[in-house]
Amino acid sequence: MAKRILIIEDDQDILGSIETLLDLHDFDVVGVTDTVDIISLVNQHQPDLVLTDFVLPGMNGGQICKAIKHHKNWSHIPVILMTAYHKQAVAVANFGYDAYLAKPFENKKLIDIVENLLS
């Protein structure tokens, strides 16, 4: 059974290209451009991994990461944080994410991280 990955990315083109990439690697992909209630989204889709942008309308990537990692049922779900900002500029250190991906990234690197976290 294919692993399900939830993607939150406000740029349609980036979201589309990541969806295409993961789909081609046989993952079950759910993509949204924004969310105001990540737990509901997770409850609804029950992903095996969450890949989120940092700067988002609604909840930002840090809040999404914290919400999952502090949730009694979903804290085991690996979270990958993406941002085009400089890592220091957004101070992403304390959100409890499992991996960090700087935009623009190599497709192979994204796939490696995802497969590594899901293995």
Added chain:
Amino acid sequence: MKISFDRNLKIGYGFSFIALLGVSFISYMGTRQMLKSSRLVEHSNVIVRKLDSLISVMKDAETGQRGYLITGRTEFLEPYYQSPVKAHALIGSLQKLTSNDNRQQANILNLQQMVSTRMEAFTRNMELKKLGKNPDLNNMLAGKKAMDNLRKTVATAELHEQQLLNAELIQYRSYVRYVPYFILASVLIALVVTALSYKGVTAIIRDRADMQVQITNKERETAELNDELAASNEEMTAINEELNVSNEELLDSRQQLTNLNAELEQIVVSRTAELALSEERFRMILQTLPTIAWTNSPTGEVDFFNRQWFNYTGLDFEFSKGSGWQSVIHPEDVGYNHSRFNEIIASGEAGEFEIRERRHDGIYRCHLIRMAPLKRDNGQIQLWVGTATDIEELKQLERQKDDFINIASHELKTPLTSLKSTIQIIESMSDKLSPEKMNALIERASRSVNKVSVLVEDLLYMGKLSRGQLDLKIVQTDLAGVIRESCAYFNAVSNVEFVIEAEAHVSVPADAERISQVIINFINNALKYASSSKKIYIHLSVNEMAIISVRDEGPGISLEHQPFLFDRYYRSPDGKQASGMGIGLYISAEIIKRHGGQIGVISKPGEGSTFWFSVPMVQTSGHHLVEHQEHIS
């Protein structure tokens, strides 16, 4: 010491004198008594001798009578004839000598009778002889008896006289006997007192002698000192002479110095006046500066502030002087200011640093502090000049620039991310892609490239704007055509519906490419910030100017943010969607401004937004109309 000495002397002499007086008195009285007793003895001796003489006279008379009676020769009667006279003379003398002694007077009277009786006996014998008869025996016996009685009476008188003398002598001797003791005692007391006095006086004299010795020694030392002093005095005199000479030289030098000083003072006075004038001028210059300025003494105390200081801080000089000026420094900058200020003062060289200073309304603004020493010809620091330039806006611009670079970088990375990812999919997984999917990927890649090119275009445009290199290619332009061209750009990448209401044949002198850039920017913003809007209305009308507006049905913009929308780097905080570089509307405003038109927004929260601009119908800007028309293809 002197009192003691005098007292001892007085005591000694006093006792000696009193003792001498006593001894003299006692001696005088003793001698007088002795003389008196001697006279008494002599008196008694005289009486005794006269009594003895009376016996002798009576014996001589008896002897003479006897010789005559025996021999009958008259020459033997010589003593006899003298005897009555002598005897009576002696008795008369004795009566006088014993006139104050009744017993002796009685004795003398008896003696007189006895002498008379004897003499009568002699006379009868003598008469018998002369008559040639023999002496009468009775008469003889009576004569003898008278003689014996005479002898007895004389002895009695002598005894009485002796007793009388002895009694007198005993009385006198009992008195005289104590005289030597008195004298001896007085002499002894005098001796003791004198000895004691002598001892005291001797001690005092010895002390005085010691003192005298000491005085002598001191005098000798004094004399030696005097000698030394005399020697020193000579040296001093010599030195004094030298000093006098030196003094004269000094006086000469001093006079020269005084003259020199007077010249210098004159120079200083004129220089000070010049300096004061120059300082006054200098401060007047500082007053005219647009920045805050002040002066410090060489050691750093502030002694002048220009009026900009008082205007900015709202403080007065009394409060500012001393360390009062430090009160306007931001608490976090106080330590840094202190150390940098002291470093610069200590270095004696110009320096600068940045701190935040509080304005009169309580707002802190960043200032660049510059301090430079004003030096005299000899290199000595006359004063420090300080200026505080308000660089708050510069700082904000710097921050904006940093933010902009950060944001621009982010904005570029976003289309690049999708572009890169899409191209990598096409490259590595083309065998898994259907033709439809491949086309979709190529379209996405194309959109991303367009986004990048728009961003790059904007960035280049910003660069040109900031360098003042924005050149417009003004030609007569059909605005409706420009609107259509712009919308066509979006039709390929967006599902939004454009509703265009445009008057036909509105031709204005404009740079079609730049006008299109403004319209695209408006539409882009509508798509980004009013994504819920299904339609975008574009309107072209002509009043005095040609007016183009782009209206969306989005959430609208709050009034408080509207005035800043066309500022450089301003990004709307509405919707929390921090996207875009904040330069699109700024560039649009600059383009329209250069066309001589106006730009603006009409919006209310909840009622959508209308962005509009106008361009003159005829040429008003400095740009010349180019002869041939250019259109965006």
